[in-house]
Amino acid sequence: MNNNRKYALQTVLTVTCIVTCISIMPQAAGAAGDKGSQKGTWSRLKLWYQQPAREWTEALPVGNGRLGAMVFGGIKNERLQLNEKSLWSGSPDDSDNPEALAALHEVRKLIFEGKYTQADALAVKKLVCKGAGSNRASSGKLPYGSYQTLGDLRLKFDGPNEANDYRRELDLDTAVTRVSYRQGNATFTREVFSSAVDQVLVLRVACDKPGRISFTADLTRPERFTTNAETADCLTMMGQMNDGKNGTTGLRYVARLRAIADGGNISTTGSVLRIEEADSATLILAAGTDYKLQPPDYRGSLPDKTTAEQLAEAAAKSYSDLRDRHVADYQKLFRRVSLELSYDTDSGTNLSAGNMPTNNRLDALRNGATDPELTVLYFQFGRYLLICSSRPGTLPANLQGIWADGVQVPWNCDYHSNINVQMNYWPAEVCNLAECHLPLFDLIDSLRPNGRKTAKVHYGAKGWTVHTITNVFGFTSPGEHPGWGLFPAAGAWLCQHLWEHYAFGGDRKFLEWAWPIMRESAEFYLDFLVEDPKTGKLVSGPVNSPENSFITPDGRRASLCMGPAMDQEIIWDLFTNILDSAKVLGIEDEFVKRVRDARERLLGPQIGSDGRLLEWSQEFKEAEPGHRHMSHLFALHPGRQITVTGTPELAAAIRKSLEYRLSQGGGHTGWSRAWIINFWARLQDGEKAHENLLALLNKSTLPNLFDTHPPFQIDGNFGGTAGIAEMLLQSHVYSTGSGQTGEIHLLPALPKAWQTGQVKGLRARFGYEISIAWQQGKLTQADIKATHTGVCAIRYQNKVAKIETESGKTYSLDGSLSLM
Numbered sequence: 001m002n003n004n005r006k007y008a009l010q011t012v013l014t015v016t017c018i019v020t021c022i023s024i025m026p027q028a029a030g031a032a033g034d035k036g037s038q039k040g041t042w043s044r045l046k047l048w049y050q051q052p053a054r055e056w057t058e059a060l061p062v063g064n065g066r067l068g069a070m071v072f073g074g075i076k077n078e079r080l081q082l083n084e085k086s087l088w089s090g091s092p093d094d095s096d097n098p099e100a101l102a103a104l105h106e107v108r109k110l111i112f113e114g115k116y117t118q119a120d121a122l123a124v125k126k127l128v129c130k131g132a133g134s135n136r137a138s139s140g141k142l143p144y145g146s147y148q149t150l151g152d153l154r155l156k157f158d159g160p161n162e163a164n165d166y167r168r169e170l171d172l173d174t175a176v177t178r179v180s181y182r183q184g185n186a187t188f189t190r191e192v193f194s195s196a197v198d199q200v201l202v203l204r205v206a207c208d209k210p211g212r213i214s215f216t217a218d219l220t221r222p223e224r225f226t227t228n229a230e231t232a233d234c235l236t237m238m239g240q241m242n243d244g245k246n247g248t249t250g251l252r253y254v255a256r257l258r259a260i261a262d263g264g265n266i267s268t269t270g271s272v273l274r275i276e277e278a279d280s281a282t283l284i285l286a287a288g289t290d291y292k293l294q295p296p297d298y299r300g301s302l303p304d305k306t307t308a309e310q311l312a313e314a315a316a317k318s319y320s321d322l323r324d325r326h327v328a329d330y331q332k333l334f335r336r337v338s339l340e341l342s343y344d345t346d347s348g349t350n351l352s353a354g355n356m357p358t359n360n361r362l363d364a365l366r367n368g369a370t371d372p373e374l375t376v377l378y379f380q381f382g383r384y385l386l387i388c389s390s391r392p393g394t395l396p397a398n399l400q401g402i403w404a405d406g407v408q409v410p411w412n413c414d415y416h417s418n419i420n421v422q423m424n425y426w427p428a429e430v431c432n433l434a435e436c437h438l439p440l441f442d443l444i445d446s447l448r449p450n451g452r453k454t455a456k457v458h459y460g461a462k463g464w465t466v467h468t469i470t471n472v473f474g475f476t477s478p479g480e481h482p483g484w485g486l487f488p489a490a491g492a493w494l495c496q497h498l499w500e501h502y503a504f505g506g507d508r509k510f511l512e513w514a515w516p517i518m519r520e521s522a523e524f525y526l527d528f529l530v531e532d533p534k535t536g537k538l539v540s541g542p543v544n545s546p547e548n549s550f551i552t553p554d555g556r557r558a559s560l561c562m563g564p565a566m567d568q569e570i571i572w573d574l575f576t577n578i579l580d581s582a583k584v585l586g587i588e589d590e591f592v593k594r595v596r597d598a599r600e601r602l603l604g605p606q607i608g609s610d611g612r613l614l615e616w617s618q619e620f621k622e623a624e625p626g627h628r629h630m631s632h633l634f635a636l637h638p639g640r641q642i643t644v645t646g647t648p649e650l651a652a653a654i655r656k657s658l659e660y661r662l663s664q665g666g667g668h669t670g671w672s673r674a675w676i677i678n679f680w681a682r683l684q685d686g687e688k689a690h691e692n693l694l695a696l697l698n699k700s701t702l703p704n705l706f707d708t709h710p711p712f713q714i715d716g717n718f719g720g721t722a723g724i725a726e727m728l729l730q731s732h733v734y735s736t737g738s739g740q741t742g743e744i745h746l747l748p749a750l751p752k753a754w755q756t757g758q759v760k761g762l763r764a765r766f767g768y769e770i771s772i773a774w775q776q777g778k779l780t781q782a783d784i785k786a787t788h789t790g791v792c793a794i795r796y797q798n799k800v801a802k803i804e805t806e807s808g809k810t811y812s813l814d815g816s817l818s819l820m
């Protein structure tokens with residue numbers, strides 16, 4: 001882990017250099033014929049409302065990657081629901097099932113003999129984890145545990161609950177929420193942000209008339225807490241979580257709140273803080289747990305002293321200093337990418353974005369209004385959420401990022417790795433937030449010790465693996481039901497992210513660090529794959545095709561199979577990434593040769609009698625034809641085995657599969673819809689991608705723009721953001737004899753609804769930063785900044801231009817791809 005952290009820091013430094021160049025680049029290049037000033041672009045990025053949040057899903061999220069809050073904005077009663085990303089119940093546990101290996105061969109045999117339901121029945125008994133696992137996604141009181149709320153900071157103001165000119169907003173450009181209202185002749189304002197530079201949450205209450213700020217504040221949790229007043233201006237809340245065993249080893253946490261007032265009085269009574277007749281007041285909160293992402297015990301020390309120091313250091317700074325430091329730090333990441341979209345038309349309603357509250361804009365969209373700027377807001381909101389929930393050195397963003405209320409949260413808010421946690425990170429590279437990707441790599445690395453044990457105990461295999469779910473304590477066993485929980489391809493899928501980070505950034509040092517993780521993952525699949533007795537092809541299994549089931553030839557329902565498309569495609573992806581990595585690193589040994597040979601022998605994607613891509617190795621009927629998972633399409637996205645240009649027949653089969661899924665009701669969960677946008681973008685169909693983007697906004701978006709599965713699940717936000725980027729820019733890396741080369745595709749899926757626009761600062765694979773401008777649906781200019789020396793192929797529609805690029809230089813192309 002220490003090495004890992006060292007690596008993380010180096011990467012941050014590298015990325016910072018890249019960033020400086022990019023932030024200069026768009027302005028210098030002026031790609032889009034600058035419609036509207038940059039200032040205007042940024043200042044329009046606000047979610048805003050005319051009333052306080054009544055529900056949690058109306059509240060507005062802030063976060064510094066670790067410490068977060070949902071801000072309700074009540075007039076008399078303000079609530080900040082707090083989260084700290086490592087605050088989990090549960091504890092490390094041995095969940096590997098010693099009976100699994102003995103049954104593995106039998107289950108395989110039954111499947112090869114076509115006895116699918118018998119195979120399923122045996123797997124239910126033998127091929128699942130030992131113990132309760134995630135307890136059907138409700139494991140707060142068990143060893144698997146659940147992510148939990150840190151509690152509530154509640155403020156009760158002395159004044160009335162009525163006010164005029166109420167406004168509540170989240171400014172995506174500054175990562176500050178703001179509430180303002182008028183009572184009589186006084187205007188009250190409140191601001192909240194979570195600072196990554198100072199590692200504290202800050203709340204400021206002010207009024208334009210002196211002595212008008214009077215309120216009480218307290219810190220509570222639904223359970224397991226004591227709050228004490230340490231000094232006259234400070235509250236401390238502490239407690240220990242349920243470990244799911246004997247109750248003594250759960251994680252411990254501490255939260256400290258300090259009040260600073262201009263004028264007036266601060267006092268504490270019991271565990272309540274009181275501010276009286278102040279001109280303004282600042283509350284600063286620091287919090288942490290004794291969790292450490294380090295197997296086997298996952299425990300560090302309680303940041304008792306650290307939180308006290310964080311508080312003292314922050315309290316020594318003025319409010320405006322804290323705010324400026326926060327904004328500067330945040331904007332270094334956020335302002336790397338800008339997007340402007342407009343719809344020039346003689347007919348139709350073109351909403352002028354900022355004039356309407358965000359919830360009303362969503363309603364208007366549902367009633368058929370045109371609002372491309374809402375798409376821009378949604379896109380940038382996804383980038384905002386990633387910055388706020390995934391900073392280097394912290395855990396990755398979970399199913400709700402960092403924002404979750406209660407002590408038992410949906411699906412334990414864990415890391416689902418059969419689509420969800422991967423989708424969280426789809427925007428990271430292309431949307432120029434590469435360092436936000438790092439927490440995922442730390443998690444992957446930390447899974448190896450337990451993953452090796454699971455590989456051995458369940459499969460008698462070398463290497464490491466993980467299945468459908470993992471928590472913060474290194475759970476790598478199958479889930480408690482094989483129909484969803486038996487998915488060991490998750491390890492390979494996670495490894496795709498390691499390769500992608502290299503593919504975009506070209507950081508060889510990173511690849512050297514990632515190589516053993518990927519290599520050990522491939523070792524697992526080399527052992528796990530078996531020869532299909534009928535075809536001689538290598539197939540994985542027994543596994544589910546997430547989380548679908550099929551109708552057996554005798555009309556029954558089964559879910560386990562040998563060699564379903566998704567597994568085969570994910571393993572192909574890992575093997576290909578291994579071979580490409582080996583080339584970069586100059587490795588040619590027995591292992592690389594085994595991978596090359598095995599990839600040749602893999603059962604590949606197959607087309608069925610009706611022209612669709614097969615989901616399973618046989619042509620079965622789906623039990624749920626409109627299933628939310630579209631697993632077999634992995635090869636198109638996020639995989640690279642099937643492309644419109646490289647494998648047109650398979651791409652056509654995918655199109656058919658997708659059309660069919662959609663006609664049967666697919667896309668009914670937020671993340672499912674978001675994935676569909678990405679598929680259509682890769683199929684280069686802008687209209688369909690846009691249609692599904694609208695469906696995501698219309699059907700799966702809550703008033704605060706959070707994605708809803710339902711309930712709230714953040715993957716759809718990230719998948720949607722990635723999909724929008726994918727519509728504007730794609731890049732594919734191909735191996736050549738001498739190394740890697742890429743094709744960058746400009747505006748591959750531009751819908752009519754985005755007739756004119758510009759995007760600045762997106763990243764393409766193999767070291768390029770791209771700005772694109774277009775008018776009336778036609779490319780007008782592209783600026784390609786190379787952070788890599790080599791030949792770059794740029795595609796726009798059917799034309800491909802090749803330019804020799806030199807690292808550090810920017811190349812401007814006109815609408816016909818000629819150098820300007």
Ligand code: FUC
Nearest residue numbers: 399411416420547669709
């Ligand atoms: C996967 C999906 C579910 C849900 C859960 C958290 O298992 O199949 O729809 O998103 O993750």
